[in-house]
Amino acid sequence: MTTIETSRQPDAExxxxxDLSALTADEGGPSADAIDSLGDxxxxxxxxxxxxxxxxxxxxxxxxxxxxxxxKILHGQPPGTHDDIGMDKExxxxxxxxxxxxxxxxxxxxxxxxxxxxxxxxxRGGYRMGNRWPDLDGFQPVIDTYMDEIQKLCERLLPVLASxxxxxxxxxxPHFEDPSVTLRMSHYPVLDYGEHDWGLAPHxxxxxxxxxxxxxVPGLEIRPAGHDWIEPPPLPESYLxxxxxxxxxxxxxxxxxxxxxxxxxxxxxxxxxxFFYGARDNAIIEALPTCVDGDNPAKHDPIxxxxxxRWFINRNYANVTGEKANEVAP
Numbered sequence: 029m030t031t032i033e034t035s036r037q038p039d040a041e042x043x044x045x046x047d048l049s050a051l052t053a054d055e056g057g058p059s060a061d062a063i064d065s066l067g068d069x070x071x072x073x074x075x076x077x078x079x080x081x082x083x084x085x086x087x088x089x090x091x092x093x094x095x096x097x098x099x100k101i102l103h104g105q106p107p108g109t110h111d112d113i114g115m116d117k118e119x120x121x122x123x124x125x126x127x128x129x130x131x132x133x134x135x136x137x138x139x140x141x142x143x144x145x146x147x148x149x150x151x152r153g154g155y156r157m158g159n160r161w162p163d164l165d166g167f168q169p170v171i172d173t174y175m176d177e178i179q180k181l182c183e184r185l186l187p188v189l190a191s192x193x194x195x196x197x198x199x200x201x202p203h204f205e206d207p208s209v210t211l212r213m214s215h216y217p218v219l220d221y222g223e224h225d226w227g228l229a230p231h232x233x234x235x236x237x238x239x240x241x242x243x244x245v246p247g248l249e250i251r252p253a254g255h256d257w258i259e260p261p262p263l264p265e266s267y268l269x270x271x272x273x274x275x276x277x278x279x280x281x282x283x284x285x286x287x288x289x290x291x292x293x294x295x296x297x298x299x300x301x302x303f304f305y306g307a308r309d310n311a312i313i314e315a316l317p318t319c320v321d322g323d324n325p326a327k328h329d330p331i332x333x334x335x336x337x338r339w340f341i342n343r344n345y346a347n348v349t350g351e352k353a354n355e356v357a358p
């Protein structure tokens with residue numbers, strides 16, 4: 029098995045922890061001061077690191093455990109079971125081992141090999157028509173319930189995000205009226221990796237935010253600016269959240285889109301449930317008014333959220349979508 033350099037003991041304070049109690053404590057909603065206080069914390073997290081934990085997030089952890097259980101059942105089905113529910117250009121569904129390659133991220137390295145994980149994608153909003161569901165008792169209701177609940181968490185974070193950027197608390201609301209969201213139920217089997225093999229090669233995410241629930245099996249590593257690759261410390265019943273390419277672009281590179289990668293070096297299968305949260309398909313992503321001035325002009329051309337996502341998906345999964353994409357992001 030190939031050895032990779034990693035700092036296994038990161039500074040305990042490197043990845044900030046945001047306590048979201050104030051967002052759910054009062055039935056009438058959080059106070060403006062509570063939102064602004066969390067906004068200050070979020071600004072520092074996304075400017076300096078690009079990752080942060082949230083605790084007391086208001087999501088019943090039983091829903092998370094139920095999704096993990098469904099993922100084990102889904103990925104444990106016999107070979108050929110998923111042939112009729114494959115993902116394609118317009119539908120969420122199953123992607124087999126090695127079905128995608130991290131071409132969209134420059135940091136993936138000079139040698140690109142297929143990512144050694146299987147995944148089942150569930151989409152809502154955006155340009156996709158629907159999902160191809162497995163014929164498993166109780167599967168879809170569990171997933172639908174979880175996606176309802178995690179979207180509520182994301183909605184609670186939008187005013188905090190706006191505050192972190194010195195914008196009115198409701199600034200992002202119209203851009204997320206019909207958000208583009210994806211749940212990826214990933215399976216990383218136990219493998220003997222070659223030199224250039226990855227469960228998921230070094231990359232950045234394409235979304236606004238990615239929410240990853242706590243995991244008992246390690247394998248994720250991140251590379252904050254100024255640091256080597258580190259393994260995030262365990263924090264039970266928390267979410268590890270990172271900003272993605274579209275938030276970096278929206279903030280004119282003020283907020284980071286931090287590299288991360290996965291190798292399952294354990295002796296047991298690893299499952300992961302990243303939830304990608306994005307704006308409505310036709311939302312225009314251009315430098316925010318608080319992120320540009322005469323000395324700091326816009327660094328990117330405006331683009332719709334959906335157009336960037338289509339480029340990203342076609343770049344990484346051309347063998348599935350049937351469409352090729354330019355090497356450079358639009």
